[in-house]
Amino acid sequence: MRYALISDVHANRPALEAVLRDIATRGAVDATYHLGDLVGYAPWPNEVVEMLVTRGIPGVAGNYDSTVATDYKHCGCQYEDPRQEELSHLSYAWTREHVSARTKALLGSLPFRIDLRPNGGHVAGPTVILVHGNQTLNTVYVHRERSDTFLEKMGAALGARPGDVVCFGHTHVPWHRVVDGVHYVNTGSVGRPKDGDWRASYVLLDVIGGNVTAEIVRVDYDVEAAARAIIASELPDDFADHLREGGAERRPTAPALRPADGF
Ligand SMILES: [Fe+2]
Numbered sequence: 001m002r003y004a005l006i007s008d009v010h011a012n013r014p015a016l017e018a019v020l021r022d023i024a025t026r027g028a029v030d031a032t033y034h035l036g037d038l039v040g041y042a043p044w045p046n047e048v049v050e051m052l053v054t055r056g057i058p059g060v061a062g063n064y065d066s067t068v069a070t071d072y073k074h075c076g077c078q079y080e081d082p083r084q085e086e087l088s089h090l091s092y093a094w095t096r097e098h099v100s101a102r103t104k105a106l107l108g109s110l111p112f113r114i115d116l117r118p119n120g121g122h123v124a125g126p127t128v129i130l131v132h133g134n135q136t137l138n139t140v141y142v143h144r145e146r147s148d149t150f151l152e153k154m155g156a157a158l159g160a161r162p163g164d165v166v167c168f169g170h171t172h173v174p175w176h177r178v179v180d181g182v183h184y185v186n187t188g189s190v191g192r193p194k195d196g197d198w199r200a201s202y203v204l205l206d207v208i209g210g211n212v213t214a215e216i217v218r219v220d221y222d223v224e225a226a227a228r229a230i231i232a233s234e235l236p237d238d239f240a241d242h243l244r245e246g247g248a249e250r251r252p253t254a255p256a257l258r259p260a261d262g263f
Pocket residue numbers: 008010037062170171172
């Protein structure tokens with residue numbers, strides 16, 4: 001089985017279109033799943049959700065999806081200075097104002113987690129586990145600097161065994177690491193990368209028997225079309241600059257385990 005895993009589209013229609021086109025050109029992709037955060041920061045929340053529904057692409061609830069769906073007080077996003085906090089609130093308010101009742105209902109219907117059994121459930125074999133953040137909350141950032149101990153605890157809490165694959169997004173930075181035989185795969189972000197590379201990111205995951213490979217794919221898209229649409233909207237122009245620059249990875253260098261992370 002070959003899966004395409006797309007996460008953190010964040011209402012960026014040109015980026016999603018480019019990624020879906022790229023997946024189509026690969027030919028051998030058996031199924032595509034999204035890992036949440038369909039809305040926020042760009043002006044096409046309804047169009048992005050509709051595109052995934054139309055194409056029959058299932059997925060899990062990101063923090064943006066579940067907070068918008070439940071009218072939560074904020075998006076559960078991380079910010080490190082007052083300006084970031086202000087931008088975060090502006091994006092959330094704009095998105096809540098512009099999502100249709102149908103979009104909101106669809107976001108609210110997304111499951112927290114999806115388990116896939118590429119070899120079928122009738123035989124032992126790898127399980128591919130899809131979440132947005134970690135096993136407990138879709139707001140927890142599983143950065144690539146997380147320790148092996150952190151990942152081991154996450155894998156154990158999800159019931160992952162050696163050979164299994166744990167896939168997630170949320171940090172907008174792609175990476176892949178194997179700890180104690182369990183694969184941890186962060187898909188990066190389709191519509192709002194934060195690793196300094198403006199191109200859309202997604203993952204092609206191949207599971208052949210017990211053999212697992214993950215390829216991180218980057219896709220050019222019409223970033224200026226997205227930037228222009230942001231500037232033409234009432235969303236902050238900062239979000240256009242972020243897309244053009246591919247963001248910047250800003251976070252603590254060595255995140256510690258905290259009770260809030262579900263441990
Ligand atoms: Fe996100």
